[in-house]
Amino acid sequence: MANYNRRDALKLTAAGAAILAGGSQFADAHCGACGPVGAKKAPVKVKPVKSAKISLQLYSVRRSCGGGKFDSVLEKVAKMGYQGVEFAGYHNYGGKAKELKKRLDDLGLVAAGTHIGARSFTDPKNIQKTIDFHKTIGCKYLCCPGDGAFCHPERSKKLADEFNKAAEALKKVGLACGYHNHSREMKVAAGEKTKSWFDLFAERTVQDVVLQQDVGWTVHAGADPVGYIRRYPGRFQIQHFKPALIKGKGTQPIIGQDSVPWKDVVVASYEVGAAEWFTIEQERYIKGKNDLECSELSLIGLKKIMSEIK
Numbered sequence: 450m451a452n453y454n455r456r457d458a459l460k461l462t463a464a465g466a467a468i469l470a471g472g473s474q475f476a477d478a479h480c481g482a483c484g485p486v487g488a489k490k491a492p493v494k495v496k497p498v499k500s501a502k503i504s505l506q507l508y509s510v511r512r513s514c515g516g517g518k519f520d521s522v523l524e525k526v527a528k529m530g531y532q533g534v535e536f537a538g539y540h541n542y543g544g545k546a547k548e549l550k551k552r553l554d555d556l557g558l559v560a561a562g563t564h565i566g567a568r569s570f571t572d573p574k575n576i577q578k579t580i581d582f583h584k585t586i587g588c589k590y591l592c593c594p595g596d597g598a599f600c601h602p603e604r605s606k607k608l609a610d611e612f613n614k615a616a617e618a619l620k621k622v623g624l625a626c627g628y629h630n631h632s633r634e635m636k637v638a639a640g641e642k643t644k645s646w647f648d649l650f651a652e653r654t655v656q657d658v659v660l661q662q663d664v665g666w667t668v669h670a671g672a673d674p675v676g677y678i679r680r681y682p683g684r685f686q687i688q689h690f691k692p693a694l695i696k697g698k699g700t701q702p703i704i705g706q707d708s709v710p711w712k713d714v715v716v717a718s719y720e721v722g723a724a725e726w727f728t729i730e731q732e733r734y735i736k737g738k739n740d741l742e743c744s745e746l747s748l749i750g751l752k753k754i755m756s757e758i759k
Contacts, residue, residue, distance in 0.1 A: 493656060495683040501724040503751060504533035504561035506689060509731035510740045514540060522741070523556055529745045530752075533561035535687075535728050537594070546585035553586065561726045562590035562661075562687050570619065570626050571611040580622055590687045590726075591619070592627040592661045599628065600646045602639050609653035616657040627659025629689065635670035645672065651681045660684040663730070665691025668709050675710065678717040685722035690714075691730040692747060702733035703743065705750030712754055719758070727751065 505526055507514070514522050519540035526534060542549035553560060560583075569579045570591050583591060598604035615626045630647055638646045651660055660681055667674040678685050690704060690711075698708035705711065718724035729751060734743045
């Protein structure tokens with residue numbers, strides 16, 4: 450698996466709002482209904498779905514985006530058959546929401562989601578700018594790709610509280626916020642016997658806060674991605690489908706050739722995850738093939754898996 454890289458920078462969440470103003474390439478809730486951690490929530494009824502759309506996290510093709518090639522990369526991604534994209538920076542479209550929306554429309558792509566720093570939507574000073582930009586490009590899911598407070602014994606509680614408050618505000622305008630995990634969030638939390646930091650966040654946050662599980666990182670952490678989907682039903686609208694290779698299992702870092710039990714993940718996502726988007730994130734590549742080629746191979750692999758599920 451790749452090292453904890455671009456998301457480290459996003460711990461400096463003040464950078465989250467900068468991207469909306471057109472500067473940076475990468476940018477980065479106490480609720481009575483939640484109750485205390487461990488309190489039993491009311492059962493959640495989730496309507497099963499029969500399919501989900503597929504998008505590409507554009508961090509997958511970051512190597513091809515350099516030198517002003519972002520527009521051409523978007524075109525290539527559309528031609529591969531991806532239905533949407535998830536942003537990890539807006540390149541030449543920072544602060545140009547209308548222009549970006551037109552470009553996506555011209556290519557037949559949807560803004561499935563984005564990765565931005567938590568302060569972009571938890572800070573009252575930033576949230577309106579965040580709403581305006583993402584409403585314009587038609588991007589519903591605003592996900593934080595990592596935050597240093599998430600695995601902190603005390604600060605994690607405040608972070609959950611902030612997400613709850615943001616979720617309430619965003620829901621009013623048809624948007625949602627969520628958190629994306631790496632392997633460390635799936636480790637047993639300090640002071641807990643079995644619960645991970647991800648479990649604690651899920652318990653502390655309301656149903657409207659999206660759990661953007663990165664399936665590859667979950668597997669890399671030695672955890673069960675299917676178990677998480679079934680434990681917190683209705684909260685996995687947009688997941689990361691990242692290929693993961695575990696020693697002794699799989700042959701290539703391509704969906705369908707790796708170590709992830711993808712069929713089980715897809716079935717659980719359909720049955721109880723409220724799946725809308727499966728977002729492929731390609732962080733490892735086959736020797737002799739570039740990032741675009743590997744992203745296309747994973748798309749082919751995922752489509753094959755989905756087609757085999759009745």
